[in-house]
Amino acid sequence: MSETTYFDRELSWLEFNQRVLNEALDEDVPLLERLKFLAITxxxxDEFFRVRIGALTHLIxxxxxxxxxxxxxxxxxMRAVCERVNKMVDDQYKCYLNELAPQLSAQGIRQLQADELNSAQKMMLKQLFQSEILSVLTPMAVGNGNPFPLLANQIVNACVRLAPRKDSPENVPPLPRYAVIPFxxxxxRFYxxxxxxxxxxxxxEDILSLFIHEFFPGExxxxxxxxxxxxNAEVEVEELTPQGLAVNMAEVIVARTEADCLRLEIDDAASDDLIHFLQQEVHVSPEQIYRLPGPVDLGAFMELAGRRGFEHLKYDAWPAVRSPDVSAEELMFDTIAEKDVLLFHPYExxxxxxxxxxxxxxxxxxxxxxQTLYRISSRSSIIRALKRAVDNGKHVTVLLELKARFDEERNLKQARELESIGAQVIHGVKGLKTHAKVCIIVRREPGGIQRYVHFGTGNYNExxxxxxxxxxxxxxxxxxxxDAVAFFNTIAGDSQPPQNYRKLESAPLxxxxxxIEHIAAEAKRAExxxxxxxxxxxxxxxDTALIDALYKASQAGVEIFLNIRGICCLKPGVPGLSENIHVVSIVDRFLEHARILYLHQGGDPQLYISSADWMARNxxxxxxxxxxVEDPKCRRQLIHIFNVFDQDNVKASVLQPDGSYIKTAIGDAEPFRAQEVLYQESxxxxNRIAKKQRTMFEPHHF
Structure with a gap:
């Protein structure tokens, strides 16, 4: 491996996941929130295996x-990634077994084993098993001539080993028998x-083990x-076939269920014989087997962490507040006609x-x-509103991206429903994903046609x-x-985009x-x-081209502050290369997802928001x-967001030249947690607006 000026993308992502795991290890985080962070890691x-390790596997x-x-x-x-993943999995289970499980038990949230059950609990479990579990689950004989089933991705199963039959012919060695029970x-997972x-x-799985003999009477x-x-989820999409993208995406969904196995996770109490049997049946190498000292699928603990009760073990609620720039009494059209409105979710x-x-x-x-739609919620108010708009005679055009990974099935369903009632639905652009977030509303007003536009950095997902x-x-x-209409119509009409938008800029052109031009201009000012x-x-x-542009700007004397939640391949603080670049990652209760750009531009700051990360794929x-963002107040809001995040000394981690991250030292300073500050400010x-409205009296006018 040759030394370069870039960190490895895959290893950088794993360091991001480590920062999430650090929240699970942080004793200052409420206990059930720590369990939630563990589940998130x-x-x-899981997704890293399906996508990134899947892609590496294809390359190899x-x-x-x-x-x-x-x-x-x-x-x-692959070797470096597997070594790092193995350590991370070890750390995950140490976190759960040595810290979280004992502390949860001390707080009254106790996982019971079979030898801890009293008679009432045993009776209740037996009734539950016989009425529900035994009725729902079905064992399947495997091995010894029985085919191995196509097991669903990332669904927990049980593998059962039965003693050899006693009536085997004398000249046939007794063979163990196996069965699989998909959950x-x-x-x-929790009863x-x-x-x-x-x-x-x-x-x-513990209940199943306790009563497993009822599935196999006499055995x-x-x-x-x-x-x-x-x-593996890296299944190639054939976009240029006569059947059309919708049919192709349906095929992709099916193909993923049959894709090669990349990882076998199993209870480490399983015998070598059982593990070897599964290894042969699902075709994995020894390096792809993860023997786990605790429950398989820690992600399932999200269900336990989210259950009601034990509120003292959770963060205090931070319900979103109403923006002071949006009146509950005015139509949104009137509000937007008066001024641009910038919203910062989920605070607002x-x-x-x-x-x-x-x-x-x-x-x-x-x-x-x-409107463009990329990832939508399962019970989307926006989809319902669009359907109602069609019913009310509006011309509704929706670009519903079918290639949004792991949301393809939901998007296909919504696209068909919208098409069936008369909406014009575009299934994305050939060879590209439409990731832009834009909604255009065309309204006939006394002064003529007016366009109201929403741009966002996140999905239309409530x-x-x-x-x-x-x-x-x-x-x-x-x-x-x-510009928004030109952008949308270019996508919808499969036509050439305009050579120059008035104000927008778009990828991939x-x-x-x-x-790069913006960065170079700032470097020129520094020179x-x-x-x-x-x-x-x-x-x-x-993106290496943008990283190189930032390196050149740093060498020219530009102060560069990067707030990057996840992957960062840029090496900051390297003498002669990037000593003027400071990189911080913040991992807290809200997932940092906004993309914002600030350019000082000679004292006339320019601010932008974007749907795009600085990655080649985007x-x-x-x-x-x-x-x-041109409205002065909106610009000030964005600058304030940067300044608040720059002061975080509780949840911020600073990227080092060697690729490690170090938590910001508080020292003698007061703790400053950016997300908490932003929520309290919002x-x-x-509250000030609400109080002002309560003390104002506005007469009716005839």
């Missing part, structure tokens, strides 16, 4: 002679038990252990965005709605808008409206070039002795938008 690792199997920007071959990356998705205090529960059961498979509610679309659906003056930190801007700026500064907030930074393979601003 497990779910994150195809003998691809590719070298990553970090200077590693796919095989070198499916309908049963809970509550009667208890004098607190909450006692038992895992489904000797030698062992029963939980296991889980992880399959996503409700104004939903309300704008709902009002548009019912407003007799609205003639058209055009559920994740309560958990993800994102920025929205609502505007009726004429130029932005014209010019976004990278524009960003001329002017104050020069760049601040960027992203989820990920991997800049080359996706339709993305970079949106200027809450105080909303």
């Amino acid at each position: 497990s779910s994150n690792l 199997e195809s003998d691809a002679a590719t070298i990553s920007p970090s200077g590693m071959t796919p095989s070198e990356q 499916g998705r309908t049963l809970s 509550s038990l009667p208890s004098e205090s607190g909450f006692a529960y038992m895992h489904l 000797e059961v030698e062992e029963c252990h939980a296991f889980r498979l992880t399959r 509610s996503f409700e104004p965005v939903v309300r704008l679309i709902e009002e548009a659906a019912d407003d007799p003056d609205v003639i058209a709605i055009k 559920s994740t808008a309560k958990l993800y930190s994102d920025v929205s801007i609502l505007t009726c700026d004429e130029d932005l409206g014209a 010019k976004l990278r070039t524009t960003l 001329n002795g002017q104050e020069a500064k760049i601040m960027v907030k992203l989820n990920a930074l991997t 800049l080359d393979q996706r339709k993305e938008l970079l949106v200027p 809450k105080n601003a909303s």
Whole structure:
């Protein structure tokens, strides 16, 4: 492996997941929140296996002679990744077994084993097993001529080893017999038990083991252990076939269920014979087997962490507040016509965005709605509003991206429903994903046609808008409206995009070039002795061209502050290369998801929001938008967000030149937790407006 100026992408992502795991290890975090963070690290690792390790596996199997920007071959990356994953899995289970489980038990949340059950609990479990579990689950004989079933991805199963038959022919050696019991998705992993205090529960696999003989009457059961498979999700999409993208995506969903197995997780109490049997049947190498000292699938603990009760073991609620710039009494059209509105979710509610679309659906003056959708909630108010708009005679056009990984099935269903009632639905763009977040509402007003536009950094998803930190801007700026329509119509009509938008910039055509030009301009100012500064907030930074531009700007004397939640391939603080670059990652109760750019520009700061991370996939393979924020108040809000995050000394970790992250030292300073500060500020601003409205009396006018 040759030394380069870039960190490895895969290892950088694993360091992000370590920062999430650090929240589970932090004793200052409430106990059930620690359990939730542990579950998140497990779910994150599941996707990492399916996508990133899946991609590396394809490269290795195809003998691809590719070298990553970090200077590693796919095989070198795989070795380094597996070594890091093994340590992370060890740390996850030490966290659960040595810290969380004992502390949960001390707080009255107790996992019971078979030898801890009293007679009442045993009776209750037996009734539960016979009435529910025995009725739902079905064992399947495997091995000895019985085919091995196609087990679902990342669903827990039990593998049962039965004693050899006693009536085997004398000349045939006795063979162990095996059965597999898939758990499916309908049963809970956690079953509550009667208890004098607190909450006692038992895992489904432990209940199954306790009564496993009832599945095999008259047989000797030698062992029963939980296991889980992880399959490759990197299935190629054939977009240019005659059947069309919708059919192709349906095929992708099916293909994933049959993809090769990348990981076998199994209870480490299982015998070598049982593990060897599973290894042969699911075709994994010894390196792909993870023997776990605790429950298989720590991600399932999200269910336990989220159950009601034990509120003292959770964070205090931070319900989203109403933006002081949005009146509950005014139509959204009137509010936006008066001024641009910037919303910072989830501190400020996503409700104004939903309300704008709902009002548009019912407003007799609205003639058209055009919207991109990438990831939508299962019970989407926005989808319902769009359907109502169709019923009310509006012209509704929706670009519903079918290639949104792991949301394809939901998006297919919603696309068909919208098409069936008369909406115009576009299934994305050939060869590209449409990741831009834009909604355009066309309204007939006394002064002529007016366009109201929403741009966002996050999805039109009411559920994740309560958990993800994102920025929205609502505007009726004429130029932005014209650009938004041109962008949308280019996608919908499969036509050439305009050579130059009035204000927007888009990928994959010019976004990278524009960003590099902005960075270079700031570097030029520094070379001329002017104050020069760049601040960027992203989820990920991997694009080598942009990293190189930032290195050059640093060498020119530009102060560069990067707030990057996840992957960062840039090496900060390296003498002669990047000593003026400071990189911070913040992991807290809300998922940092906003993309914001600040350029000092000679004392006339320019601010942008974007749907795009600075990654090759976003800049080359996706339709993305970079949106200027021109309203002075909105700009001040964005600058304030940067300044608040820059002061965090509780949840911030600083990237070091060697790739490690170190928590910001508090020292003698007062603890400053950015998300908490931002929430309190939003809450105080909303309360001031509410108080002001209560003390004002407005007469009716005839």
